[in-house]
Amino acid sequence: MLKLEFKPYILQKKYVFRIAGGARTSTPLVLTKLSYDGVEGFGEASMPPLYGESIETTIQFISKIDLSAFTNPYETESILEYVDQIAPGNQAAKAAFDIALHDLICKLLGIPLHHYFGLPAKNLVTSKTIGIDTPEVMAQRVQEASDFQYLKIKLGTDNDRELVEAIKLVSDQPLYVDANQGWKDKEIALDFIHWLKEQGVVFIEQPLPKANKADLAWLTARSPLPIIGDEGIQRLTDLKDAASLYHGINIKLMKSTGLREAFKMANTAKALGLKIMLGCMSETSCAIAAAAHLGALADWIDLDGNLMITNDPYHGHQVQNGKIMLNRFTGIGLLNPQWNQIPDYVEKI
Amino acid sequence: MLKLEFKPYILQKKYVFRIAGGARTSTPLVLTKLSYDGVEGFGEASMPPLYGESIETTIQFISKIDLSAFTNPYETESILEYVDQIAPGNQAAKAAFDIALHDLICKLLGIPLHHYFGLPAKNLVTSKTIGIDTPEVMAQRVQEASDFQYLKIKLGTDNDRELVEAIKLVSDQPLYVDANQGWKDKEIALDFIHWLKEQGVVFIEQPLPKANKADLAWLTARSPLPIIGDEGIQRLTDLKDAASLYHGINIKLMKSTGLREAFKMANTAKALGLKIMLGCMSETSCAIAAAAHLGALADWIDLDGNLMITNDPYHGHQVQNGKIMLNRFTGIGLLNPQWNQIPDYVEKI
Numbered sequence: 001m002l003k004l005e006f007k008p009y010i011l012q013k014k015y016v017f018r019i020a021g022g023a024r025t026s027t028p029l030v031l032t033k034l035s036y037d038g039v040e041g042f043g044e045a046s047m048p049p050l051y052g053e054s055i056e057t058t059i060q061f062i063s064k065i066d067l068s069a070f071t072n073p074y075e076t077e078s079i080l081e082y083v084d085q086i087a088p089g090n091q092a093a094k095a096a097f098d099i100a101l102h103d104l105i106c107k108l109l110g111i112p113l114h115h116y117f118g119l120p121a122k123n124l125v126t127s128k129t130i131g132i133d134t135p136e137v138m139a140q141r142v143q144e145a146s147d148f149q150y151l152k153i154k155l156g157t158d159n160d161r162e163l164v165e166a167i168k169l170v171s172d173q174p175l176y177v178d179a180n181q182g183w184k185d186k187e188i189a190l191d192f193i194h195w196l197k198e199q200g201v202v203f204i205e206q207p208l209p210k211a212n213k214a215d216l217a218w219l220t221a222r223s224p225l226p227i228i229g230d231e232g233i234q235r236l237t238d239l240k241d242a243a244s245l246y247h248g249i250n251i252k253l254m255k256s257t258g259l260r261e262a263f264k265m266a267n268t269a270k271a272l273g274l275k276i277m278l279g280c281m282s283e284t285s286c287a288i289a290a291a292a293h294l295g296a297l298a299d300w301i302d303l304d305g306n307l308m309i310t311n312d313p314y315h316g317h318q319v320q321n322g323k324i325m326l327n328r329f330t331g332i333g334l335l336n337p338q339w340n341q342i343p344d345y346v347e348k349i
Numbered sequence: 350m351l352k353l354e355f356k357p358y359i360l361q362k363k364y365v366f367r368i369a370g371g372a373r374t375s376t377p378l379v380l381t382k383l384s385y386d387g388v389e390g391f392g393e394a395s396m397p398p399l400y401g402e403s404i405e406t407t408i409q410f411i412s413k414i415d416l417s418a419f420t421n422p423y424e425t426e427s428i429l430e431y432v433d434q435i436a437p438g439n440q441a442a443k444a445a446f447d448i449a450l451h452d453l454i455c456k457l458l459g460i461p462l463h464h465y466f467g468l469p470a471k472n473l474v475t476s477k478t479i480g481i482d483t484p485e486v487m488a489q490r491v492q493e494a495s496d497f498q499y500l501k502i503k504l505g506t507d508n509d510r511e512l513v514e515a516i517k518l519v520s521d522q523p524l525y526v527d528a529n530q531g532w533k534d535k536e537i538a539l540d541f542i543h544w545l546k547e548q549g550v551v552f553i554e555q556p557l558p559k560a561n562k563a564d565l566a567w568l569t570a571r572s573p574l575p576i577i578g579d580e581g582i583q584r585l586t587d588l589k590d591a592a593s594l595y596h597g598i599n600i601k602l603m604k605s606t607g608l609r610e611a612f613k614m615a616n617t618a619k620a621l622g623l624k625i626m627l628g629c630m631s632e633t634s635c636a637i638a639a640a641a642h643l644g645a646l647a648d649w650i651d652l653d654g655n656l657m658i659t660n661d662p663y664h665g666h667q668v669q670n671g672k673i674m675l676n677r678f679t680g681i682g683l684l685n686p687q688w689n690q691i692p693d694y695v696e697k698i
Contacts (some may be wrong), residue, residue, distance in 0.1 A: 074460060076467030077645065109458050111423060118425030118609065163544045201432040236620045243589075260467065271585045296426065 002067040004097065008055045008346045011046070011282055012310045015141070018132040019229050020156025020182025022049060024153045029095070030058040031313070033339050034100035036073050040106025042314070042337055043290075045096035046281040046305070050231070053092045055346075062091040068142065073105055080260055089236065091257045098258020105288045113293035113332050117263055124295040124324040127152040127176050127302045135159075135166030141170045150202070150321035151175050152302050156182015158207075160192065164199055178205035178302065181231055186215040190222055196223050203300070205250060205277070206230040216245045223247075228277050233337040238260050239268050248275025248299065253291050254283070266297040280305040289316030290332040292324050293328035313342050351416040356476065357404045357695045358553065360395070360631055361659045364490070367481040371398060374604055376631035379442070380662070382688050385422050390453025391657040391663070391686055392639075394445035395603050395630040395654070399580070402441045403696070410435065410442040413676035416592045422454055429609055439454075440606045443632075445606020448639045452680040456680070462642035462681050466612055473644040473673040475515065476501040476651045484508075491520045497671035499551070500524050501651050504532015525651065527554035528538025530580055535564040539571055546573050553606025554599060554626070555579040565594045572596075577626050585610050588617050597624025597648065602640050603632070615646040629654040638665030639681040641673050648669030662691050669698050 009029040022029040032043040047053040127150035130141045156179040183189040203226040208234030220227045229246035236254040278298035282304040315335040318325045327333045358378040381392040396402040412678040476499035479490045505528040534537040553573040559581030569576045578595035583604040603612040628645035664684040667674045676682045
């Protein structure tokens, strides 16, 4: 019998995290544990406000999952199809289940997750994300991230150029830029991307609002840097028209409903000639460890969500000099998870 | 260490097999065995003449595979990427390796192949294929196939209507129609498809030559029955413009380079809103058994290649009343394969 448990959790960020569209100091999570035959798999839902999920909606969703019809955890497609049709949306909640299921299966099989997906144990060069702040503070954060080979800079403000200039004064690291839908005018965006290219920027994530499809297609057809869809691309079926809007996609477990659909998205993106970025939300080392196993499928990795928090309940892969060193444990690669030491409840915020 | 062996084999057909474009009584194969740690996986290449492969090209290709760099069979993506880049084409040869690798991995893991792909053990309603012949002979073959719920009729002749009428006189089974690129005029094809719909036909496979893309798009936009791409869709990257040409695709291991890419093709097809048919060539129970594990991903199954031959060296899943009963053995599901009893050489034809 498959048994699912969960606990809410508030993940505390090291710094106030600002992006185009909001700022926060914590992220609500729901942690999951799926047991079968004495083996335990762990998962996680992370709910940044943008996507409309919360601890309440996630617990409500997870509480509806009735696994009594499933006697074989290896039939992931059937199990996850059942979970998916319980209610639309709820991608993070679905991911919390999917990740725990994959951790469980791989432990039962005695293999690390990347081998379940047929992938090599690839160490991953991840970028480090710098949230929006004053030019001085952003420059300071950049200096603190000198270990990392790539930085991901959040933009989408009225003084983006000033922010980039402040960063370039203190760093030669190549930059990924994430505008989080913060730019509104396609022509101004195109001019600015030309300038960003001269500053050593590698690609631009979600420059325009995801609903502005005609403008995105226009910009992607002209941009000298790859345009990556993030907010605009969540699940597999969103890839249908992705190649006309973007050069690549940012796959995140919390959008894709977890590992299985993320794997399918990566394969489909390759078929469509789309570049692949593997990203994350603010997450514990659980969801980050899981996503890292798909790293061999990605062109660019941004899996630093667990490096910017103060109360990570788990230990996963080590990060050395900006490289995620994929460990060889079975499952997603958590080291001795202490589920019972995680409190059952969180204080109401 | 991974060790690959192979043997050529001539598969004899029960009847002369005619389709639009050719007739034959046998099919050249290369059978493979991949060993690791005392465990053996089995695979197969089937080379119908259309795709340009032969026993010679396949043995030449397989002989180039050097597995000394790979110590871990679970890293299928890396291993298969290496095999794929040895030379272009050679899809059946690549499938022979891919199938043996998956059989091996699943035996090492102790699971049946469908569980490796996260799929349930689904019994499959397969169609039975009726080759082109005189109306009388086709009607006789249809009567011999009364166990099957669906028939797949080969057309693409000058007297297609007469053939269908002869079949309908003796059978009420719903029909799949495969024209094998045999129709040349899109308007005549459309008229005929309207008539075929009245005869209980379910879909039309490859009505027009695969190169006639504008005509295919025209026909697919107007056809009252689903149009399925077969010759026109071989590998994952062929799906890029598939949705504008076809309503669905016929996935065959001998075109896709094997199971892994077939699985990716099925997932991508779903993302693109394409229907999925799972088909085969003339094959032994080895490749048929392997393909059957992907059956849960397909809308229509045509896995009868092992039912129309007289010298099958293997035993796989049982077929009862037109249903493939997926067995629960580990790997692809061969029952006690007798590799050593298969001769090492075939007589030159």
